[in-house]
Amino acid sequence: MGLNTIFRNRFLDVLASIYIYNEHRGYTSLDRVLEAVRAHCPDNHAFIAAVEKNRADEEKHYNMFRRWFELRRTMPLKVNRTCGHIDHFIESVFGCTIEELDTAAIVADPDAFERLCRVIMITEQRGMAQVEQLLGNRHIRSDNAMRKIFEVVARDEPSHWQPYDEWLRENGRQPRATRRERWTDYWIHKSLMLAKLPALFLDRNTPRLGAWPHEDTGVYSN
Template identity: 60%
Template sequence: MLARFRRRYLDLLGSIYIYNEHRGYTSIDRVLEAVKARAPDDHALIAAIEKHRADERKHYVMFKRWFELQGKMPLMVDRTCGHIDRFVEIMFRHTIDELDTQRIIAEDDQFEKLCRVISLTEQRGHKQVEVLLRHPLVTGDKVLMKIFRIIEKDEPSHWAPYDGWLKANGKRDPKWWERGIDSFIHSELLFLKLPVLFLNFRVKRRTEWQDAHEPAEIKASPVPVLQ
């Protein structure tokens, strides 16, 4: 019984993470578009965000490999389990796909808001990985532990460029209510959505990988050896 519980938990955990990592690197393309239009000569900022994107892609591929080693596909979770999805929807009143990139480029307050959302999301991710690295249901999986150790090392560089832009341009830090939204989204996933998904055995598995239709040069990106 305990073994089945653990397998189900890790299955859901991996499925939620692989969704969020894929959502992360594909969404950062929108951020890069805005940054390159707003500050084309800020090569340091552009390089930092490109590294963030590359790391998110690397993390996605690691979780993909974790599922491949088990011979199965991730469960089909959607944007309701995406932290950045929920944060953007609450803050901008639109889904990520509906975001008006041109408005974000043109309006300083919109780009500022987006930077705070990304920074808080990445900091939340780092805190959660620290918890999972001590979680008794996770520590027995050597491959998963290796993935989370790599993510733990990568994460601090992910919120740094956005915090740096905010400080360099005299923008404010996140306020208590923005941090409250971040905490609410995390609690909603942890205490509501995860238990519901855990008990719903009708959730189907994906029939193809999220990156199935991406260009070959993107899918050829390197990934750490996990075995």
């Protein structure tokens, strides 16, 4: 096996492991968001349906990446919240983990609900831009299954951030990211791309998951 093939296989392995973490984190986190949206906007059925679609798509993406690993008869690398964009963003904006988010407090505070919508919107926009770049990557394009997965993700992404943008505009809220939010998004993205992903790529001692995340909610702990 040539060096190029070894590099390609490792790159895809690491990338898919990070994506399967973030997709799982995405749809499970959106359960909390849906709770807040249904309580804050009970009569806005279109907005609720859009968030429900967002959640369903994230779970669909998770299952596509899972199938990619299953076809290779291997499990994803065990990554944790250090590789999670939404994890870092929530912690920066709200000062707590996703699990610690006080849904009732967010629903009761219009400014907090606005920030939550904007965080999700910015995260989804970042994801859309990243997927567009990845679709031009020669290693991804050399793997038909992986390329098709990212093509599906690319088609779904616009419908994930647009509803939050529309809600913010329709309700007189600020759809544009604040300076702090832009910097936070930039810093999280760069640290993932320039530090955490390369470190995972080089660490051959990283263990693999022993169970699929949806079957064991504790596999991503620590």
